[in-house]
Amino acid sequence: MFLQWLFKLAQLGGLVLLFGWSAFQFALLPVEPGARPAQGVLAWLLRRWRWAAAGGAVLLALGVTGQAVRIFGPLVSGLPWDLQLQYGWMALAGSRVGRLQLLQLGLTLIYAAVLILGRRRAAGGSPLVLGAWRGTLLLLTGAMAAAVVWGGHAASSLARWVSLAAQWSHLVVVCLWAGGLLLCACLPWRALYSGAVPNDPLLREGLRKLSGLGLVAVLTVVASGFVLAGLYIFNLTAAASSWYGRGIGLKIGLLGAVVAVAGVNRLLVLPRLDGAGDGPPPRWLGRLLGLEAVLVSVILAVSAAVTQLSPPSSPGVMAPQTWTLAAGPFRLEVFAFSPGASGVQFEIEVRDARTGRAAAVDALHFQVDMPGHFMGISPMVVPPVSPGRFVVQPPVSMAGPWRAAIAVEQDGVTYTAAVDFQVERAGWSHHSRLQRLLAGHPAGAASLVAAVAAIAAGLGLWLSWTGPAAERPGWGALPLGALLVAVGGMWAAQSVGLVPWGGESSAEVGSAGTSGALVSPGAGTSKLELAADAGQYLFWVTVEPASPGPNRLSVRLQDYVGDPVPGVSVRAQLLHPFEPEGWDPARQEVPDWSDMQAREVPLTAARDGMTYAGSLELEGEGGFALRFAAVADDSGAPVAEAFLPFRIPLDGARDLLRMADESMNRLQSVRLREELRGRPGGDAVTDMEFVSPNRVRMRFNNGRERIVIGQTRYERSGAGEPWTVAPWPQVGGFRWPNFNYGATAVRQVLVGRDEIDGRPVWVVNFVEEPPEIRYVVWIDAETYLIRRLTMHTTGHYMYWTFYDFNAPIAIEPPVNGAP
Structure with a gap:
């Protein structure tokens, strides 16, 4: 928890130094090229800004790197160094969370390059060049803020885009405010008091702009915070009883203290500063600004902690x-x-x-x-x-x-x-009225977009070095009233009886009418996500919305490490109905296709060289099957083939996974055969035996054997070889059974029934993230035990077959187990 907080705090601190300090300084200094002054407030600002920007870039890079290591490190820990790098990169590049971390790191490096390479050229060029350089830096930091927001609570909220818009405006304005406060608090106040540094008119202009920015920030934080609290917190009782709600309460209290200090500055100090003329500023001005900066820094620290807690968002x-x-x-x-x-x-x-x-x-x-x-x-x-x-x-x-x-x-x-x-x-209609209002009403999304545009316009006026805001900074806050008007408009819309998109009543009776924001319990998902391996290649397949009628087919072909396969094209065919006798669904082998009536599915290639998309018409009863063929562009020879049967999804996948977990976790013993396919060095087959509560024996097809009992691992390289003894790396020792698919699965769908060894089974597809892993499990329809399981992700094509449930299995330490 502490490391998570520390990495997030580094990210927020980096944004304050990169974006907040830079934007405030750009707003303060005119776009005028020429020689830089040797002394005064302006000279101090130009010298310190380089260090602030460099420190911000380092903090942001450390925070992003630390988050990536925290998330993906456990996946590769214990492997040799070269494999850690290889599989760590595969996990990063192959998952949405990993790609988000790489995007943040890339934006930080681009910012540093633009800053270093363009500073001297921009400073010596025309106002247009200098303005373009500044604008590029601000756009890059705005994009960084968006990437940080996308990795937080907003991405999984009840209304994703409303949350993202509100969270982005919240973060940007707070970082800008904190950066301006930090800049003003770090001015050479002792030298200003003593007269060693002359009192520049720039100081009075900066403090007036900071005062106007404080008004903008408070209005934005209150309005966007109201929207986010409405989406993330179910009710006040839930808020008061959770650390997330208590953290929000602490932030509100600290914000009140900041407003009080800022009010003293605005009402008492600024008039004295204006009256001082060219003389030294009031002696307690710097201390008040420092206190305000410290309070805002504490708010950022609390915010970093709150982002690591789960909000009490729904009943x-x-x-x-x-x-x-x-x-x-x-x-x-x-x-x-x-x-x-x-x-x-x-x-x-x-x-x-x-x-x-x-x-x-x-x-x-x-x-x-x-x-x-x-x-x-x-x-x-x-x-x-x-x-x-x-x-x-x-x-x-x-x-x-x-x-x-x-x-x-x-x-x-x-x-x-x-x-x-x-x-x-719970279902859509059982969320709070405020949550349904913000997440489901058309006025909610539309007014949030308008409000974010108003915030951007207000900040643009405030940041401009020409125009009305240069004389009256408070004018930049006026467009923010649109946000408050938008919230009032949503309440008015609700009061006249308008209902959320899709309607509340449809969420009560059907599994599909949940306003596009929620899936009712047991309804599965709105798309079918499949995967099939072909040698060292992997096909990722998505059918959306996986319902009768027109559907969108998406296919991605990659090699074992997740890279594109050059010089090939992917073709697809659809077969319906597909009900073959004796075809083994777990093996994903391509059957004889010659006698089957199939129709071509036209695919359009994307620019990434991996993804293909097309339209799919699903009509009629029974099952379907998709055949994919990757052929060489020059010769037309087949490179890889895959075959995927599927059905229109049914309700109940979540319940089946939960019941399968319960049945598997009641086992006393079982045997399992694991096959890892497509590996560059050949397929790996492992036969395993498990005995509750903490024993497993593994026999690998290369002759190696392993026995784990609690906290001790015994291993030997082959029959007749001596055993080595080492501790099992898992905290608390090895534990089995520990099945938990019902809790970790997302976008789960029930795709129908089948038979394995004469027994009826339910077939369930689901996804785990991060990184993206696609599963298929075959669950016994009578005992709810998992008979088979396939798992596909980049660099890992795994097939499990369970058998001999609760058989008499004995696992004991080897006789010569001493090292």
Whole structure:
């Protein structure tokens, strides 16, 4: 958590120095070429700006690099150095999150190059050249801010584009304000007080502009913060009970302190500065500006921490579940369910473990939190509704995996127990009115776009060195009133009875009418994402919206390391209906195509040399199949072929994955055959045996063997070779079973039924991110055990086959296991 906060703080600090300081200085200094002054405020600004820009670039690069290492480092840790570089780059370039980190780093390097190479030429050129150079630097830093925002909460919000627009304006204005404050606070105040540095009219102009900028910033932060809080926080109770909401409250308090200090500067100090003429400025001016800069810096530090916390953005729902838990001399009977359309209620009965009778205890404490996203929810003391019986509705404020901790106090001793449970996202109509208003109403998106344009216009007026804002900086804040008017317009639209896009009623009865922002529980996704390997090549395939009628087909062909395949073109054919007897769906082999009635799917190549797109018409009952062929451009010879059967997705994928996790996690043992295909050195096959709770034996096709028992790993290079002993690198040792696809899967779809070894199975496709990994699992329709699984991502084509469920398997340490 600390490193995540530190890296994010470095990013924000870099933006303040790069964008905020530079933009404020550009607004302050006229576009006039010529010799630079040797002394005075202007000379000081020109000298310090180079160091500020360089420090900002370094901070931003360190923050971005640190985030990338934090995210992708665990994927390659433990590998040789050359493989760490190879697979680390593949993970970066092959995932959306990784490409975002590379974009931020690239923009930082471009900024540094433009700054260093263009500074002297721009300074000695015409006003047009100098203005263009400044504008290029500001555009680059604005793009950096957009990349930072895209990697935050806004990208996964209820209304992505509304959140992105509000978050970008929020970040840009705060960075500009903080940069201006830092610049003014770092002026040589002691030299100005003593007269060693003359009091330049530029100082009075800068402080007037800073005062106007403060008004712009406060209005923007309040308006955009209102929109973001409405989208990210379900209600005030959820805000007060989570660290995210408390962080927002702390930011509001600090902002109030900044406004108070800024008010003193504006009302008391600036008039005295104007009255001082060419004399020294008031002695407490620099200290007040320093205090204001420190407060804004603390706000940035709090913001960096808040970005690492999960917002309580939506109510949760869960199917009824029961547990029996042991807590010292007590037995806890726990029943959890959703009492209405949303929310979770726990009913707990405390009984004596020996007699089974209800036990009146001194106190019962209850706390919930998310294991993967620390929420910081405070424990609650639950009053009994009757002796030994407790009812509590915890602040479960978003979908995902949760953990409930129960502590029973009796005679000064505390007995604890815990239980994990899964919460699904509630339907569209069960979000708060404000969330639905901001996310679903046409006025919400349209007015946000208009408001961001108004912010840009206001800042443009304020930043200009000519025009009305040069004389009256406060005029630059007037267009920001459009944002407040926009919010009022959204409320007015709601009050006259307009409904969100798609309509609330459609979200109640169907799986597709959720306003384009939410997918109702069990509805799967609006597109089908598939993958097929062909030797060392990989086809990424997307069918959207994967429903009867016209669809868009997208195909991406890459080699094993994720690069384009030069000199080839991709062709596609669609077969319908496709119901072959005896075809093995897990192998993804290309069947004999000659007798099948197929139609060509015209594809158009994109400029990247990897992606092809076309239109697909899905009509009629039964299954479909797509055949892809990559052929050489010069000879027409086939280079790679892939075959993908599919069906129109059905409802229920999320529930099936959750039930599969539960069934697999109840196993005592299993055997698994793993095949890694397409590897440059040949396919790798591994036979594994697992025994609960912490044992596995692996036999590799190169003769190597490995046994892991808890925290100890035994390994040898071949039969008859001595065993080596080493600790297992995972914290807490090896644990099995630990299936969790129901929580980690996104965009999951149920594509129909099939048979494996005569048993009916459900076929579910889903995606995990980052990096993007596409899965297919075959789930037994009776036992919900996973029979087969395929996983495709860059550099990893994996096939699993499970068998011998709960067979008698013994795994013991090897006899000569000592090193």
